[in-house]
Amino acid sequence: MSDSLLLIVIVALVALLAAGGLFFMFRRSSKPVPPPAAPPKVEEAEKEAPAASAPAQADEGGATTTLPPPAQPAQELVKAPELAEVDVPLPSAGRMVRLRARLARSQNALGKGLLELLSRDRLDEDVWEEIEETLLTADLGVTPTQEIVGELRTKVKVLGSRTPSEVRGLLREQLLAQVNPDLDRTLHVDKHGERPAVVLVVGVNGTGKTTTTGKLARVLIGDGKKVVLGAADTFRAAAADQLQTWGDRVGADVVRGPEGGDPASVAFDAVAKGLEEKADTVIVDTAGRLHTKTGLMDELGKVKRVIEKRSTVDEVLLVLDATTGQNGMRQAQVFAEVVNITGIALTKLDGTAKGGIVVSVQRELGVPVKLVGLGEGADDLAPFDPEVFVDAILGD
C-alpha cells in the first residue's frame, strides 16, 4: 500500500470513531432521568395511614399514578363528628297554620272535587253517587260518608239555588262536624308535683314512631318544657341512635339500653332520670312489634307496669301512618285492644290525599287525633286543629 493510501485509511478511521463517539453521547443525554426513589405502593401507603383516602388517582388515559400518602396525621381524618349544636324550636302555637299550605297541597283535590260537584245546577242521583264515591276514596269511612251525604241532600233541598259561598259553607259545616271540634285534644304532658308526665309512644315500625317522638320533644321544648327521652325500642339499634340525634339537637337527655335489652328496664330508667332531672315530661319510644297480639300485650303491659312503679302513664300516643289506609286501621285496632290509647299522632298526612282517615280513625277507636305529621322536617309535627284542617281541604 502506498503512503498516501495508508494516510487516507487512517483519516477515514479517525472520522468514523469521532462520529460514533458523538452518537453515543447524544443517546445518553436524551434518556429519561429515573425517579430518585420509587413512591410507596397503594397498600403500603394505606398501612402507614389507614384513614388516608384516595391514595391513587387515575389520569385521563386510564393509567394510575401512585400518589405519596397525604402529609396530615391519620387521626384527623377519623376525628369524631362534632356534637350538633342545640337549637331552639319555635313554640307549638299556630304550627298547623304555618303548615297549612302543605296540608292544602295534599288535601285540596278532595275539597275542589266536592265543591265542583255540589255547585252543579242539577244534583241528580249520579252526582250524589259521585259525591259519595269522592268521600269514600278519601278514607272517610262508610258511616261518616252516609251521614254527610244525607245532611247535604236535606240542606241543598231547603236552599234551592246555591251560591258558591253557600255550597262552601254547607260542606265546611258537615266536614267539621265529622272531624268533631269538641273532642278534648289536650296532650297530657304537664308534670304533677315533683313527678314528670310520662308519654308512651306506640305503633308499628315504620309509621314514624321514633321521628314523632323526636319531633314531639321539640314541640315541648319549644313550649319551654324540660324533656327526657327513653329509647325503649331496643329491637332496632338504629332507633336509639336516631333518638339520640334528636335529643342532642334539642337538648333532651336520652336514656338507652343495650340492643335487644329489656324495653321495660329502659322505660324505668328513663322515668328515674326524669325524676332526678326534675323534667316536665318523659317520652318513651317503644318497639311495639306486631308479632303476636299476646307478645305485644306482654311487652307494652310490662313497660306500663314498670313505669307505674315510679310515676303514672299520662298519655299513650298511637302513631299511625295516614298513607296505609285500611291496613293501618287494622293495626291500630290491635294496639287499641292491647293498651289504653289516649291520643293519635297521624303521620305522613302530607303524602296522601286521603285525609278522611282523621274522621274514620277517631270514629273507629273513639280516640282523638292530637298530633299530625306534615313532613320529614324537624318542625313538621303540629297539634291538630280541626278548623285549620277543614279549611285546608276546602281551600281559600
Ligand SMILES: Nc1nc2c(ncn2[C@@H]2O[C@H](COP(=O)(O)OP(=O)(O)OP(=O)(O)O)[C@@H](O)[C@H]2O)c(=O)[nH]1
Ligand atoms: N313525609 C313524611 N314522612 C314522615 C313523617 N313522619 C315520619 N316520616 C318518615 O317516615 C320514616 C320512618 O320514620 P321512623 O320514625 O324511623 O319510623 P318508626 O316507626 O320509628 O320505625 P322504627 O324506628 O323502625 O320503629 C322516616 O323516613 C321519617 O322521616 C311525616 O309526617 N311526613
